[in-house]
Amino acid sequence: MTDKIAFDLVSPERLLLSTEAEMVTIPGSEGEMGVMAGHMPLISTLRPGCITVSGGDGQRYFVTGGFAEVNPKKLTVLAEEAIPLVELDAAAVDQRLKNAEEDLASATNDAERAKAQDTLSYLKGLHVGV
Numbered sequence: 001m002t003d004k005i006a007f008d009l010v011s012p013e014r015l016l017l018s019t020e021a022e023m024v025t026i027p028g029s030e031g032e033m034g035v036m037a038g039h040m041p042l043i044s045t046l047r048p049g050c051i052t053v054s055g056g057d058g059q060r061y062f063v064t065g066g067f068a069e070v071n072p073k074k075l076t077v078l079a080e081e082a083i084p085l086v087e088l089d090a091a092a093v094d095q096r097l098k099n100a101e102e103d104l105a106s107a108t109n110d111a112e113r114a115k116a117q118d119t120l121s122y123l124k125g126l127h128v129g130v
Helices: 090-106 110-129
Strands: 005-010 015-021 023-028 031-035 042-046 049-054 060-063 066-071 074-079 082-084
Touching: 005 023, 015 049, 023 042, 023 074, 031 066, 049 110, 060 074, 090 110
Parallel strands: 005 074
Antiparallel strands: 005 015, 023 031, 023 049, 042 066, 049 060, 060 082, 066 074
């Protein structure tokens, strides 16, 4: 039997998910990162992207950013916003694309521009699959 890692996904409003998983893939600031039981401790910022929970029913969540704290037994994600991918239909993705384009146009510094561009890039890729 594969060891599992405890995983909590928290948004500003509530605890969205508390489960055990074989692996959780998160969109780390330096790229996609798979987290399993026994992972070395770290803290990472998150870029816009998808969190995928492997094992169980394979939940997937779109996050707009946040932080991840990893230790060998637990992963906690504090997301700015997290939405189950099953709740994102084509109209919702189109609206988020429009919002990201507006955010990019109104960005006043490099950090805002980079985040808006990351969101836009991810949503364009997601739009194809919706």
